[in-house]
Every structure is written in C-alpha cells, then in structure tokens.
Amino acid sequence: MKKWVNIGDKALPLLAGGLLLLFWEAVGFFQWLPPYLLPPPSRVIQALGRDAGLLWQHARVTLTAASVGFGIAIVAGGSLALLLDYSPLIRRVLYPYLITSQTIPIVTLAPLFAMWFGFGLLPKILIVVLVCFFPVTVSLLDGLASVDQELIDLMRSMGATPWQRYRWVKLPAALPSFFAGLKISGTYSIMGAVIGEWIGGRMGLGVYMLRVRQSFATDRVFAVIVVIVALSILVLKLIQWLERKAMPWMKTALPTETLPEGEVENS
Amino acid sequence: MKETKLKVNQIRKAFPNLPTLQNISLELSESQFVSVLGPSGCGKSTLFSIIAGLASPDAGEVLIDGQSVTGRPGRVSFMHQKDLLLPWKSILDNAALPLFLQGVSTGEARERAQQYFHLFGLAGFENYYPAQLSGGMRQRAALLRTFLFSKDILLLDEPFGGLDAMTRQSMQHWLMEVVQELKASVLLITHDVDEAIWLSDRVYVLSRRPAVVKKVVEIPLKRPRQMNLFTDATYIALKETILDCFQREV
Numbered sequence: 001m002k003k004w005v006n007i008g009d010k011a012l013p014l015l016a017g018g019l020l021l022l023f024w025e026a027v028g029f030f031q032w033l034p035p036y037l038l039p040p041p042s043r044v045i046q047a048l049g050r051d052a053g054l055l056w057q058h059a060r061v062t063l064t065a066a067s068v069g070f071g072i073a074i075v076a077g078g079s080l081a082l083l084l085d086y087s088p089l090i091r092r093v094l095y096p097y098l099i100t101s102q103t104i105p106i107v108t109l110a111p112l113f114a115m116w117f118g119f120g121l122l123p124k125i126l127i128v129v130l131v132c133f134f135p136v137t138v139s140l141l142d143g144l145a146s147v148d149q150e151l152i153d154l155m156r157s158m159g160a161t162p163w164q165r166y167r168w169v170k171l172p173a174a175l176p177s178f179f180a181g182l183k184i185s186g187t188y189s190i191m192g193a194v195i196g197e198w199i200g201g202r203m204g205l206g207v208y209m210l211r212v213r214q215s216f217a218t219d220r221v222f223a224v225i226v227v228i229v230a231l232s233i234l235v236l237k238l239i240q241w242l243e244r245k246a247m248p249w250m251k252t253a254l255p256t257e258t259l260p261e262g263e264v265e266n267s
Numbered sequence: 268m269k270e271t272k273l274k275v276n277q278i279r280k281a282f283p284n285l286p287t288l289q290n291i292s293l294e295l296s297e298s299q300f301v302s303v304l305g306p307s308g309c310g311k312s313t314l315f316s317i318i319a320g321l322a323s324p325d326a327g328e329v330l331i332d333g334q335s336v337t338g339r340p341g342r343v344s345f346m347h348q349k350d351l352l353l354p355w356k357s358i359l360d361n362a363a364l365p366l367f368l369q370g371v372s373t374g375e376a377r378e379r380a381q382q383y384f385h386l387f388g389l390a391g392f393e394n395y396y397p398a399q400l401s402g403g404m405r406q407r408a409a410l411l412r413t414f415l416f417s418k419d420i421l422l423l424d425e426p427f428g429g430l431d432a433m434t435r436q437s438m439q440h441w442l443m444e445v446v447q448e449l450k451a452s453v454l455l456i457t458h459d460v461d462e463a464i465w466l467s468d469r470v471y472v473l474s475r476r477p478a479v480v481k482k483v484v485e486i487p488l489k490r491p492r493q494m495n496l497f498t499d500a501t502y503i504a505l506k507e508t509i510l511d512c513f514q515r516e517v
Binding site: 148150151153154156159160168169172173247249259 | 316319320321340341343344345347349351353354355356364365367368369392396398399400401404416
C-alpha cells in the first residue's frame with residue numbers, strides 16, 4: 001500500500017504533465033493555432049536537436065556569467081551578512097538600505113549597465129550579482145540570528161572567543177537557512193544572466209533568444225526556454241547535493257522510541 | 268575540614284523594577300554536593316548565571332578557590348535542563364568541546380573525552396549525532412562536557428527536569444555514584460525536594476522573589492545512599508522540615 005502511494009507521488013505529476021503535452025501537441029496537429037504562435041512539443045524537440053551545438057555554445061557563455069556572478073554574490077553577500085551579524089551598529093545603519101535596494105527593478109538597470117560597461121561579460125555578471133546578492137545576504141543573516149541564545153551563553157561560560165562562537169555554533173546553525181537562500185538565488189542566477197544578455201552582446205542564450213524571436217522561429221524560442229529551465233534545475237540539484245554533503249547530521253533523527261538508552265551501571 | 272571550593276558572598280541583583288536576589292550567600296566545599304531549592308521563578312537561574320560569570324551582580328562577590336571570579340566567565344561551566352548539545356557534532360566531539368575551545372589538538376581532545384565514555388554510559392555511541400540518542404543519554408553527554416570543562420566544580424541547573432520520572436530516577440542514582448567517583452563538587456538547582464535531599468550534603472532553601480536564603484539544612488544521611496532511604500525516619504523528618512519552610516513560600 002505504502003509502495004503504491006510512493007509510486008503515485010511520482011507518477012501522478014508525470015501523468016498530468018504528459019496529458020498536457022498531448023493536448024498541446026493536439027493544438028498543433030488539428031491546427032487550432034498556427035505553429036508560429038504556438039509550436040507543438042514535437043517541433044520544439046526537433047528544434048532542440050537541430051540547434052543543439054549552437055545552443056550549447058550560447059549556453060556556455062550564459063553559464064559563465066551566471067556562475068561568476070553567483071560566486072561573487074555568495075562571497076560578497078556572505079561577508080556582508082557576517083559583518084552585519086557581528087556588529088549591531090553597522091546592521092542598524094545598513095539594513096534599511098539593503099531592504100530598499102530590493103525595490104529597484106533590475107530589468108531597468110540592464111540598459112544603464114550597458115551604457116556604463118558596454119556589451120561584454122561584465123554588465124551581465126553585475127546583473128547576476130544584483131539578483132543573487134539579496135537572498136544570500138538575508139538568508140545567512142536570518143540563520144545567524146536564529147541561534148539559541150542559551151547555546152551562545154554556554155559557549156561564553158566555557159570561555160569561547162568570538163571566532164570560536166562562529167566556528168562551532170553560529171555558522172553551522174545558519175547553514176539550513178543559508179542553503180535555502182542559495183537555492184533561490186542559484187535558480188535566479190541563470191535568469192539574471194539571460195536578462196543581462198537581452199540588452200545586447202554577441203553570445204549568450206538571451207542574445208540568441210532575441211535573434212530567433214525576431215525571425216519568428218517560435219519553436220527555437222521554446223527550445224531556448226527549455227534549455228534555461230534545464231540549466232536552472234541543474235543548478236538547483238547541484239546546490240541540493242552540496243547541502244546534503246555540508247549537513248550530514250540532518251536526516252539522522254530516528255523515531256523517539258527506537259533511541260538507544262546506553263548502559264548505566266546502577267547498583 | 269575540607270577546603271571551600273566555591274563561596275558566594277552577599278550577592279544582590281535587581282533587574283529594572285524587579286529585585287531578584289537579596290544577599291544570597293552560600294558555600295560549597297571540596298567533593299561536596301550542595302543543592303539550592305526554591306520555587307519556580309525565584310531567581311535560581313540568575314544566581315547560576317552570576318556564578319558562571321555570565322552576569323554581574325549589583326553587589327557581592329563570587330570566590331572560587333579563594334579567588335574572585337565575579338562577572339568573569341570561563342572558570343565554571345553549567346548544565347541545563349536543555350542538553351544544549353551541538354546537533355552538527357558527534358557525541359564525542361560534543362563532550363570534547365571545552366577541550367577544543369582551550370586549544371587542545373583534535374586527537375588529544377577526543378582521546379581525553381573518550382576515557383570517560385564508559386563511566387558516563389556512552390561507550391559505543393561516540394560517533395552518533397545527538398538527535399540519534401535518547402534524552403537520558405544526551406543529558407549524560409552534556410554532563411561529561413561540563414565535567415571536562417571544569418573538573419572540580421559542576422553547576423547543574425535542573426539537569427533532569429526534562430526527563431520522564433523513570434529515567435530521572437535512574438539518572439539521579441547514576442549521578443550520585445559518578446560524582447563520588449570523580450570527586451567533583453556539585454552545586455545543583457532544583458525544585459524537587461526529594462532530589463535535593465537524596466543527593467545532597469546540604470540544602471539551601473530560597474524564598475520567593477526577591478529571593479533570600481530562608482533556611483540551610485544539613486543532610487547527615489550516610490553514603491552510599493539506597494532507595495530504601497525514602498522510608499527512613501531521619502529522611503522523613505528532614506523532608507518535613509524543608510517542606511514546611513518551602514510550602515509557606517509557594
């Protein structure tokens with residue numbers, strides 16, 4: 001029974017997705033909509049196969065911008081979170097600006113960045129940094145603040161230095177929240193790079209997408225979307241894998257009644 | 268006459284609009300077991316924070332081996348009702364934590380902690396995470412950690428309060444033996460009269476907030492103590508004395 005439920009967990013969404021694809025295919029097959037408006041899945045798959053080499057060349061450029069930007073965001077956002085956590089004064093001064101910065105629509109910044117930094121890789125990387133920076137900073141800051149104060153008191157009573165408090169207690173305690181932020185900004189990183197590429201350049205999935213759209217090759221536009229989704233999922237899976245590696249103590253809890261009592265020698 | 272390990276001298280502490288401790292004095296000698304018994308919320312835990320140096324008293328001083336440690340943490344650690352083990356570290360590393368903090372090398376710290384695993388009923392569970400052990404085992408690991416920080420003095424703040432009655436009783440029994448073996452001096456906070464009498468050489472009864480020492484009761488019962496003590500006439504007389512003093516407070 002339990003096994004059947006587990007199979008159902010995976011099979012039902014797959015079945016629903018399959019039905020949707022079938023319906024979508026039928027829209028094209030019976031010509032309810034012309035293929036230049038909505039290309040059927042079979043056409044998209046054909047486009048994927050036909051353009052695979054080209055897509056890969058553009059994807060590599062996008063991946064570079066996304067990963068460099070994401071990396072910078074992790075280092076910069078992580079450092080800022082640590083600084084804000086360590087110094088309540090700096091936190092009071094900077095936190096309002098950190099929040100306000102999030103209300104700036106990044107799409108409108110992209111053309112400005114092109115003006116300032118040209119059409120190379122740099123403006124794309126900066127867009128990714130801006131998109132990814134906030135979730136990383138806030139999630140680590142929240143994680144650091146969530147530590148049990150009694151645990152900190154215990155560390156103090158044992159004479160722990162500030163560095164030791166971070167090393168043994170605060171940083172590990174912040175990891176779950178930090179990884180939640182990483183998953184959000186990791187998936188945004190690809191999208192951020194694509195938005196950056198829309199303003200122009202020679203290579204990248206965003207550039208390619210504009211080109212094929214202007215020639216009304218809708219099936220190829222969809223093929224690019226499929227690649228973007230696949231890359232984002234890949235990034236997410238990579239972060240989840242790292243998360244499991246970084247926190248081996250999670251998933252170890254056993255049901256209470258099975259916990260060992262150990263041997264105590266009572267006379 | 269045994270030497271005085273810990274002396275708390277005329278401690279006074281008030282929080283804004285809330286006088287909490289008024290002239291509390293107590294003494295703990297070498298290898299002695301002393302309990303502080305008081306109604307909940309009377310400021311017992313504040314007293315422990317002051318002894319551990321985490322909080323400063325408004326007046327009075329804390330002396331350990333004759334030296335003032337008032338307001339300075341790092342001399343004695345304490346154990347709580349919550350085990351406060353680090354979920355991301357193995358039981359062995361949790362127990363050895365104070366040694367790591369003192370800069371002892373990883374290998375040596377683990378080796379030194381390991382020596383006590385049998386006595387503390389933790390042998391074979393060195394590499395488990397805290398979440399994989401029962402409450403009683405986690406409390407024993409927390410006690411070992413406290414012991415490895417300051418071997419001479421243990422501050423225990425209602426250490427068994429979160430355990431079920433059965434586990435609690437076997438833990439009290441075990442604690443009594445282990446403390447004797449380790450020759451440590453113990454200061455225990457509790458609101459359980461039986462626990463206080465059964466374990467202690469002396470009991471300080473505190474009043475309600477603002478807390479003063481209402482009564483100091485010496486417990487002359489011989490050691491090793493057995494379970495049948497609960498029906499002993501001296502025991503019952505002592506319990507009546509304390510309850511009488513205690514209940515007028517609750």
